[in-house]
Amino acid sequence: MSNNPLHVVILAAGKGSRMHSNTPKVLHKVAGRTLLDHVITTSLELEPAQIHVVVGHGKELVIDEFADIANGSSLTFVTQKEQLGTGDAVNHALPNIPANANVLMLTADVPLIQTNTLRQLVESMQSHTLTVLTAIVENPFGLGRITRDESQAVSGIVEEKDASAEQKRITEINSGIICARKSRLSDWLSQVGNNNNQQEYYLTDVVEIAYKAGDPITTLQPHENDEVNGINDRVQLAAAERIYQQRLAAQLMRDGVTIIDPSRIDIRGLVSIGADTIVDVNCVIEGKTQIGNNVQIGPNCHIINSEIADGVQIYANTVIENAVVGARSQVGPFARLRPGSKLADGVKIGNFVETKNAQLSFGTKVNHLSYVGDAKVGENTNIGAGVITCNYDGANKHKTEIGKDVFVGSDCQLIAPVKIEDGATVAAGSTITSNVAEGVLAISRGKQREIKGWQRPVKKNK
Numbered sequence: 001m002s003n004n005p006l007h008v009v010i011l012a013a014g015k016g017s018r019m020h021s022n023t024p025k026v027l028h029k030v031a032g033r034t035l036l037d038h039v040i041t042t043s044l045e046l047e048p049a050q051i052h053v054v055v056g057h058g059k060e061l062v063i064d065e066f067a068d069i070a071n072g073s074s075l076t077f078v079t080q081k082e083q084l085g086t087g088d089a090v091n092h093a094l095p096n097i098p099a100n101a102n103v104l105m106l107t108a109d110v111p112l113i114q115t116n117t118l119r120q121l122v123e124s125m126q127s128h129t130l131t132v133l134t135a136i137v138e139n140p141f142g143l144g145r146i147t148r149d150e151s152q153a154v155s156g157i158v159e160e161k162d163a164s165a166e167q168k169r170i171t172e173i174n175s176g177i178i179c180a181r182k183s184r185l186s187d188w189l190s191q192v193g194n195n196n197n198q199q200e201y202y203l204t205d206v207v208e209i210a211y212k213a214g215d216p217i218t219t220l221q222p223h224e225n226d227e228v229n230g231i232n233d234r235v236q237l238a239a240a241e242r243i244y245q246q247r248l249a250a251q252l253m254r255d256g257v258t259i260i261d262p263s264r265i266d267i268r269g270l271v272s273i274g275a276d277t278i279v280d281v282n283c284v285i286e287g288k289t290q291i292g293n294n295v296q297i298g299p300n301c302h303i304i305n306s307e308i309a310d311g312v313q314i315y316a317n318t319v320i321e322n323a324v325v326g327a328r329s330q331v332g333p334f335a336r337l338r339p340g341s342k343l344a345d346g347v348k349i350g351n352f353v354e355t356k357n358a359q360l361s362f363g364t365k366v367n368h369l370s371y372v373g374d375a376k377v378g379e380n381t382n383i384g385a386g387v388i389t390c391n392y393d394g395a396n397k398h399k400t401e402i403g404k405d406v407f408v409g410s411d412c413q414l415i416a417p418v419k420i421e422d423g424a425t426v427a428a429g430s431t432i433t434s435n436v437a438e439g440v441l442a443i444s445r446g447k448q449r450e451i452k453g454w455q456r457p458v459k460k461n462k
């Protein structure tokens, strides 16, 4: 590689009118991450000297979104007040780029571009002053077309709106991704005018200017054509989502995850899944989620910002959010682990059980229809069907503490704050309002009576 520093310019100032949205286009999301985030993350892999994001429309929102990443990094923002075209946008970034740099120009609405493709573009700067990433596509409508001279050398780019009928038949399109030597780029850009259909300063015009100046120009193609799919409306956004999901699924499968149907999984965020884990259909896995090895995830599960250890079994229709599930635990079907749920190893949570801000220790079981919230439960405790920790008095939340080897019978209400000591038994149907001592049986329910000869009410005739 040459020693010239690499500067990346990302165009992100446009409104994206075709999205019909109050949100700037570049903040719309693919796989739970903004379009701009995809392009920035890919750019960072090239380890550039600096990334210049050209912002304009909705710039406060955009800058705010990336404040954390920008802090102390090579990411900077340049404001383009009026969106006068892609050439004008690049012009705004140029003053901050040294003369000996290679400039890689990306657009935030082409988020599927991959690092390897970009790397080749940068490498081509050793022998060329301008490289355009192009693709041959079936339907080039709306895109800039690559024109070539008699010797097939690139001679320019013509936008759809300015193209002749003959030029519209060209199927080689401009991806919008262009790499150039800064020294030459400033010279070309200073010559770009806005005498075209849209009265914009087109970045694409530099190609013809460079061609006429005799600069060495080349074109490269992406490894996969769909890397250069642009997103201008929500139909294209949805298409990009599918392509990206297939890519993620393929990567996971190559790394040892079994995905029952790769077209029916959605990964949104920073998700890692270990080998020999099986994911059944229609699961949505979001946020910062780590899933270990040998985990089984049944159909229709939603897992958000959680840690799932090795060997866990999650049965169908389970929702897990901001929770930790220890090794070999079992959860579901139809369970809901809400934020702050921490399951140790070997815990069993069954159907229609909800937990929130609850710590459950090794070997504990809550198998049916219970609510365990603001609670701490010791080892090997059994919580029967329909047990409720009554944690909320209408104004404040209170804690329930349950020791180890406790047996809570079915249909009990534990009125917090309350503590049940180790080894205690709570009889079914009890409402527990005060602490239960170690090893005792606590029972609080009406004595059973029998009324002989009981007559059931009969329906009255009208």
Ligand code: UD1
Binding pocket: 011, 012, 013, 014, 015, 054, 080, 082, 083, 084, 085, 086, 087, 088, 089, 107, 108, 109, 110, 142, 143, 144, 145, 157, 159, 173, 174, 175, 176, 202, 203, 204, 230, 232
């Ligand atoms: C652009 C290219 C076209 C190419 C297509 C590929 C030009 C003139 N045309 O067309 O050849 O085939 O991309 O997807 O370059 N932007 C700014 N400031 C502006 C205008 C645009 O920052 O003043 C940004 C937009 O936010 C967007 C990018 O530049 O991220 C491209 O602009 P857009 O209007 O989408 O260009 P296309 O019509 O798609």
Ligand code: CA
Binding pocket: 109, 230, 231, 232
């Ligand atoms: Ca576009």
